[in-house]
Amino acid sequence: MNIYENLLDRKMKMSIIGLGYVGMPIGIAFAKQIDVIGFDVNDKKIEQYKKGIDPTLEVGDEAIQETTLEFTSDEKELQKASFHIVAVPTPINQDKTPNLNPVESATHTLGKNLTKGSIVVYESTVYPGVTENVCIPILEEESGLKHGVDFAVGYSPERINPGDKVNTLEKIVKIVSATTDEALEEIAKVYEIVVKAGVHKAPSMKVAEAAKVVENSQRDINIAFMNELALVFDRMGIDSKDVIDAMNTKWNALGFTPGLVGGHCIGIDPYYFVYEAGNLGYHSQIIKAGREVNDSMGEYIAGKIIKKLVQTGKAPVQSKVVIFGLTFKESTPDVRNSKVEDIINRLKDYNIEPIVVDPWADVNEAKSEYGIEIVDFSEVRDADALVFTVAHPEFNQLSFEEIDELFKEENTNEQKIIIDVKSILDKESFISEGYSFWRL
Structure with missing residues (x-):
């Protein structure tokens, strides 16, 4: 195929389909070495990128302004590329079943513009078999080309951790797979252009697809275990963090902590496994139970x-009631599948309309996704209860005095309620002053 060499010689181009939290960092990294077309159906997002604005905060405005990445929402531009990476989200439906609409839509679009001799690599999280049984037939139908003869397909699960500036794309081993040995070698060499940690060649695409689902499911299960412990310790009158701190003194402690589990990976991927296991006649027990525990924490x-x-x-x-944090985790503007919403909805059942503060959250997404108006920290006053749900650095750095000033003046310390979901505050300083303090 020699696509690898042609990319390096800039005789061919790469395309990234889906410029979100995953696709953008990939595109920026490759654009430093080869010619890359960045495609997204969201015209508004493309316009922001062209203006040098990074709404994901994953790479930053400066990187967007300096990159040679070609931003476009014109699907015909995909015809100029010979190596395609599909990095669109794969959410779940209301009934917790996989929603493959984004990846299928992207595949239809790519298929219409696929040229002979191309390689297509999927990074979207799916259950084993989707790439071969769903995506390849669509590519063949739309392009009129034959897989294995006119084009090749691979799967390489995304492993980017949103908001993590340490474990970046270049430092995480990349799993690669393909339907043929020749395509596998080509795909591996292309990714090695930017992934300095190297690649792991999986024996099949199903193995690679399964690896992604499993690595997130195991984290989900471990967090569910800690959440269940926290629920029981709360009934026992034991502080779960104190127990965890003691447990973590042993060398083989895993370091997991209780909390809300949302986002587009850990809170979703296990359902892909549960779904396909059910299709094969197996009723998932541990993974499904872990999901149920984690999904119950907001309430x-x-x-x-x-x-x-x-x-x-x-x-x-x-x-x-003031809630500090709406994003699904710290240091990211991503509000997708935020379990803070579960807390808010439950409070609304009691006719409480909480105020939400989040310096990281995308204000427009918060409004469109949840109907929530984000309030600036400077506007918070006369609170009865402060609820810290996300460990943003801005919240971690708040002093005792700054937090105390947020409460109603007429409240006694005993009436000042602090709910510390992520254990980011110094519990003893508030307890010693008589605050009504609780942490998960």
């Missing part, structure tokens, strides 16, 4: 907020 935390309000003599409906 549980909301219950603790209500209980604290009642215990401190406040009428919940008349109380001012």
Whole structure:
């Protein structure tokens, strides 16, 4: 095929289909070495990129402004590329079943513009078999080309950790796979252009697809274990963080902590496994149970907020609750599948309209996705309860005095409620002053 050499000689181009939290870092990295076309159906997003604005905050405005990456929403531009990477999201439906619409739509678009001799690599998370059984037939139908003869397909699961500036694309071993040995070698060499950690050649695309689902499912299960412990320790009157700190003194402790599990990976990928296992006649037990535990945490935390309000003599409906954090994790503007929404919805059942503060969240996405108006920190005052749901650095750095100033002046310390979901505050300093303090 020699696509690798032609890319390096700039005789051929690469395309990245889907310029989000995964596709953009990939495109930026490759564009430093080869010619890359960045395609996305979202015209507004493309316009932002062309203006040098990075709404994902994954690479930063400066990297966008300096890159040679060609931004476009014109699908015909894909015809100029010979190596395509599909990096679109794969969410779930309301009934927790896989939603393959984005990856299927991207495949239809690419198929219409696929040229002979091309390689297509999927990075979107799917259950084993999707690339071969769903994507390849669409590519063949739309292009009129024959897989294995006119074009090749591979699968290389994305492993980027949004908001992580340490474990970046270049430093994470890349799993690669393909339907033929020749395509596998070509794909491996192309990724090695930017992935300095090297590649792992999986024996089949199904293995590579399964690896991605499994690596996120195992994290989900471990967090579910810690969440279940936290639920029980709370009933026992034991601080779960104190237990975890003690446990972590042993060399083989895994270091997981309880919390909300959302986002577009850990909170979704296990359902892809559960779905396909069910199709094969196996009822998932551990993975499904872990999902149920993690999905229940938002409602549980909301219950603790209500209980604290009642215990401190406040009428919940008349109380001012401030939630710090809406994104699914710290240091990212990504609000997709944020489990903070579960807390908010449960509070609304008690006619509480919480105020939400998040310096990282995309204000427009928060409004369109959840109908939530993000409030600036400077506007917070006269609170009855402060709920810290996301460990953004801005929240970690708040002093005792800064937090105390957010409460109503007439509240006694015993009436000042702090719910610390991520254990980012110094518990003892607040407890010693008589605050009504609870952490997961």
